[in-house]
Amino acid sequence: MIRGFRVEGMRLASVPPAQFIPETSGRLSPETPSLDTDYSAAVAALRQMTWIDIEAPTHAEESLVEAALGFGIPTREDMQEIEPSSRIYFEDGVLYLTAQILASPDMKALGIGPVTFMIQPERLVTVHYHRPGSFAFFADWAARHDTPCETGIATFLGLMEAVVDRLADILENESRRLDDLSKTIFDSRKAASDALQGMVSRIGESEDRNGKISESLATLQRLLGFLSVGGMPGAKSILKGLNRDQLKSLTHDVRSLREVAQVQSEKVRFQLDATLGVINIRQSDIIKVFSVVAFVFLPPTLIASIYGMNFEYMPELAIRWGYPVALVMMVVSAVVPWLIFRWKKWL
Numbered sequence: 001m002i003r004g005f006r007v008e009g010m011r012l013a014s015v016p017p018a019q020f021i022p023e024t025s026g027r028l029s030p031e032t033p034s035l036d037t038d039y040s041a042a043v044a045a046l047r048q049m050t051w052i053d054i055e056a057p058t059h060a061e062e063s064l065v066e067a068a069l070g071f072g073i074p075t076r077e078d079m080q081e082i083e084p085s086s087r088i089y090f091e092d093g094v095l096y097l098t099a100q101i102l103a104s105p106d107m108k109a110l111g112i113g114p115v116t117f118m119i120q121p122e123r124l125v126t127v128h129y130h131r132p133g134s135f136a137f138f139a140d141w142a143a144r145h146d147t148p149c150e151t152g153i154a155t156f157l158g159l160m161e162a163v164v165d166r167l168a169d170i171l172e173n174e175s176r177r178l179d180d181l182s183k184t185i186f187d188s189r190k191a192a193s194d195a196l197q198g199m200v201s202r203i204g205e206s207e208d209r210n211g212k213i214s215e216s217l218a219t220l221q222r223l224l225g226f227l228s229v230g231g232m233p234g235a236k237s238i239l240k241g242l243n244r245d246q247l248k249s250l251t252h253d254v255r256s257l258r259e260v261a262q263v264q265s266e267k268v269r270f271q272l273d274a275t276l277g278v279i280n281i282r283q284s285d286i287i288k289v290f291s292v293v294a295f296v297f298l299p300p301t302l303i304a305s306i307y308g309m310n311f312e313y314m315p316e317l318a319i320r321w322g323y324p325v326a327l328v329m330m331v332v333s334a335v336v337p338w339l340i341f342r343w344k345k346w347l
Contacts, residue, residue, distance in 0.1 A: 002061055003032050004049040005139060007149050028142035028149055043068040051155050053135060054127040069125065071118070074098075076129055079114040087219070088226050090234040095119040097156075097226070099219040101132045101163060102212060104170055112212045117156055117223075119238050124155040138162035153239055157246050163220065164253050167213060171260055174209055178267055181206070185275055197279070203272045210268060214261045217254055224251045292341060299333030 005028040028051065046052060046068035054065060054073065062073045071092045078086065079098055087098040096118055103111040111130055118125040126135070138159050142149060149155040185199060227239065227247055307316065307326055316322045 001055045002046075002057070002065065003030065003053040003055070003139070004046060005029065005051040005053070005142070005149075006031050006048055007050045027144070027146060028139065030139065030143065039064070050123050050149055050152075051159075052123065052125045053139075054125065055131060056129045057127065065125070069120075069123075073118075073125075073127055074116050079116050079127070079129075084222070088223065090232050093120065093234075095235045095238045097223050099223050100212075100216045101128065101130075101134070102167065102170065102216050103130045103132045104166075110170070110209045110212050112216060117159075119152040119156055121152055121238055121240070124152045124159070126159070132163070132166075134163040134166035135159070137166065148243070151241055153242050157243060157250065160220070160224070160250055161246075164250060164257070167216060167257055168253070170209075171213060171257060171264070174206065174213070175260075175264060178206060178264060178271065181271060182267075185271060185278065199275050200272070203268060203275060207265070207268045207272075210261060210265050214258065214265065217258045217261060221251070221254045221258065224254060288346075292338075292346070296334050296337050299337070300330035303330050303333060 007028060031045065031049065042064060046065060052065065052069075054061065057065070057073065065073055071094045074096065081087065081098075089096050096116060098114050098116045100112050101115040103113065113128060113130040115126055115128040115132065118127070138161075141147070141162065142158065147158050149158055181199065181202060184195070224247060227242065228251060230236075230239070303326060307314075316326075319325070
């Protein structure tokens with residue numbers, strides 16, 4: 001799927017160098033080309049786009065974009081490479097940046113996948129195989145507000161702001177979930193044994209989400225750090241006009257969010273330890289009850305065992321009141337230990 005956006009009032013020349021018509025509104029207008037139309041018209045339309053967003057492209061769509069823009073689209077396997085040289089490089093006049101971006105359709109199930117940002121002086125091209133909600137939010141925002149999207153790097157920074165804002169929302173939501181989970185763990189009335197076992201699964205889900213958030217923030221910080229130091233020699237023309245204040249603010253936000261994610265990661269580990277500790281205490285209480293019951297019934301069992309022996313000469317067997325006395329001895333031997341446990345407050 002290909003989605004195209006063009007800045008209202010601005011027209012790009014079909015061949016470089018791009019010529020910008022001044023007095024633009026700065027708003028992105030969606031103009032999605034279709035393969036069902038004339039191929040030449042689709043190519044011409046793509047060349048006029050300021051931002052081209054490609055989601056799970058087919059071979060035909062990749063060929064169309066490559067023919068229109070004159071550079072290659074990375075494959076899904078290329079995007080999943082983790083070496084820095086495969087995530088940040090300059091080739092054929094295009095700056096390639098790859099980061100892990102979250103997708104959270106319902107703010108519960110988090111997905112993560114690589115997104116490659118291909119930056120030219122006049123446009124931004126993004127390719128991904130999942131659907132980050134921050135991209136749709138940015139497209140809607142930029143269509144309704146004056147946003148500096150006249151260049152590829154300006155559009156990239158605007159999109160990064162939407163991504164970081166989305167990450168902040170997810171972190172805030174996760175923080176509330178962890179607070180609710182903490183209250184449940186330490187509330188003795190709610191922390192039943194079966195509920196505690198379910199909490200272990202919930203804590204595991206929280207750790208998974210927090211790990212994905214941390215991974216995304218780490219890759220974003222790497223990209224912003226690359227831009228902060230001036231990029232690479234071949235990309236100077238692409239980074240011309242880079243808003244340093246906006247970049248500095250984004251870098252600070254990402255660093256702050258990483259600190260929050262680290263704190264939440266430690267909180268998740270504490271909750272896991274606390275939950276396992278409470279489960280162990282509950283299991284110890286159960287074992288203690290069984291131990292007390294066994295100890296209470298041990299003396300009566302001993303008395304009954306003595307008088308259950310089959311010796312021929314047992315003087316007590318001839319006593320008229322021997323049976324009631326034995327019963328009384330068994331009851332007393334059971335009650336006395338129980339009273340001692342209650343006196344010691346072990347029960």
